[in-house]
Amino acid sequence: MLYHFYIQSKKLSSVLRSVKTLAKPAGARGYSSESVPDRKVAVLGAAGGIGQPLALLMKLNPLVSRLALYDIANTPGVAADVGHINTRSEVAGYMGNDQLGQALEDSDVVIIPAGVPRKPGMTRDDLFNINAGIVKDLCSAIAKYCPNAIVNMISNPVNSTVPIAAEVFKKAGTYNEKKLFGVTTLDVVRAKTFYAGKANVNVPVVGGHAGITILPLFSQATPKANLADEDIKALTKRTQDGGTEVVEAKAGKGSATLSMAYAGAIFADACLKGLNGVPDVVECSFVQSTSTVTELPFFASKVRLGKNGVEEVLGLGPLSDFEQEGLEKLKPELKASIEKGVKFANA
Ligand SMILES: NC(=O)c1ccc[n+]([C@@H]2O[C@H](COP(=O)([O-])OP(=O)(O)OC[C@H]3O[C@@H](n4cnc5c(N)ncnc54)[C@H](O)[C@@H]3O)[C@@H](O)[C@H]2O)c1
Numbered sequence: 001m002l003y004h005f006y007i008q009s010k011k012l013s014s015v016l017r018s019v020k021t022l023a024k025p026a027g028a029r030g031y032s033s034e035s036v037p038d039r040k041v042a043v044l045g046a047a048g049g050i051g052q053p054l055a056l057l058m059k060l061n062p063l064v065s066r067l068a069l070y071d072i073a074n075t076p077g078v079a080a081d082v083g084h085i086n087t088r089s090e091v092a093g094y095m096g097n098d099q100l101g102q103a104l105e106d107s108d109v110v111i112i113p114a115g116v117p118r119k120p121g122m123t124r125d126d127l128f129n130i131n132a133g134i135v136k137d138l139c140s141a142i143a144k145y146c147p148n149a150i151v152n153m154i155s156n157p158v159n160s161t162v163p164i165a166a167e168v169f170k171k172a173g174t175y176n177e178k179k180l181f182g183v184t185t186l187d188v189v190r191a192k193t194f195y196a197g198k199a200n201v202n203v204p205v206v207g208g209h210a211g212i213t214i215l216p217l218f219s220q221a222t223p224k225a226n227l228a229d230e231d232i233k234a235l236t237k238r239t240q241d242g243g244t245e246v247v248e249a250k251a252g253k254g255s256a257t258l259s260m261a262y263a264g265a266i267f268a269d270a271c272l273k274g275l276n277g278v279p280d281v282v283e284c285s286f287v288q289s290t291s292t293v294t295e296l297p298f299f300a301s302k303v304r305l306g307k308n309g310v311e312e313v314l315g316l317g318p319l320s321d322f323e324q325e326g327l328e329k330l331k332p333e334l335k336a337s338i339e340k341g342v343k344f345a346n347a
C-alpha cells in the first residue's frame, strides 16, 4: 500500500520525504540555506474534508515557512493538531470573518477549498448558488489583503468560480491573469491512474473541470500504452466521471477529499517551485486563455509556472480525431459556465 503510494507520488516525493530531509541542511534539498525563501501559504476552508489533509500535506512541504489555516469554524483544533508536526513551517489558525485579513496578509499562495461538496445526483453546477457567494467574498478579501498572491481555486464549480474570482479581482483593480488558477490536477491524477495503473506516466488533461469539459489527451501520454480506441473511450469517460464515482461511493458523505488534497498539494508545490525560480515546472490548470488555444476566455491547459505565476500557457498540441471531437463538444458547456460566473460576479 505504502509502496504503491510512493510509486504514484513521485512528484510529491519532496513533500513526503520532508520529515527526513528537514533534519538536513536546506542545501541538501536543492536550495542553499540562504536561498530557501520565506513563503506563506493560506488555506481557506482548512477545517473541511479537503482542507484538513491539505493542511497536513502543506505542513510537510519544506517550501512553506508559514501556514495560515482559515475556516468559519474549527480551525483552532486543526491548527493545534497540524502545528505539532516538527517541520519547517509555523502554523496559525484563523476563524471567522474578523480573522480573514490576518490569515491572508503576506500570503504568497492562497488555496481555496471552501464551500459545499456534491451529494449523489447533483452536478457541480448545482453547487453554484452556495459556492459562488463564498468564493466572491473570499476573493474580495484576497484583493484587499494579499492582492499579489497566487490563487489556487478548488471550490466547485471550478468552470464558474475561476471566472467569478477574475471578475472580483478586476473590479478591485488587482486582477493578474498570471496568478489565478483553477485546480484541475485531480483530473490529471485520475487520468494517470486509470491509464497506466500505478506506473509513472504523464497525461495532460485540458478543457475544464466538469463532466465532458474534462478532456484527457491520452494520445499525448508518455510513455504511451498501446490501447484500442474502445479502451481510450472508456478511459476518457471514467476520467470525466471520476468525481461522480467518488460521490456515489461516499453515498451522501461528500466528494473526493483525500485524492483532492493530494492533487492540491502537488499543484501548490508546483506554484511554490515556480515562485522560487525552479525551471521547467509544468502542470495542467484552468487559466485565462487565448485564441491560440481556443476561443474560450478560460481553459485548462498545460502551463509553465514561474516567478510570476503563469510563465507560458502551452498549446494543445496534436489531438486525435476522438479528442478533437471531444474538444468541440465541450465548448458550449464550458462557455456557458464561464458566462454564468461572469454574470454572477457583475450582478
Ligand atoms: N477542484 C477539484 O478537483 C475538486 C475536488 C474535490 C472537491 N472540490 C470542491 O471543493 C469544495 C470543498 O469540498 P470539501 O469536501 O472539502 O467540503 P467540506 O464541506 O468538507 O469542507 C468545506 C469547508 O469549507 C468551509 N467553509 C464554508 N464557507 C466558508 C467560508 N465562507 N470561508 C471559509 N471556509 C468556509 C466549511 O466550514 C468547511 O470546513 C467543494 O466545493 C467541492 O466540490 C473540488
Ligand SMILES: O=C(O)C[C@H](O)C(=O)O
Pocket: 117, 118, 124, 156, 186, 209, 242, 243, 244, 246, 247, 255, 256
Ligand atoms: O466531483 C466532485 O463534485 C468533486 C470534484 O470536482 C471531483 O472531481 O472529485
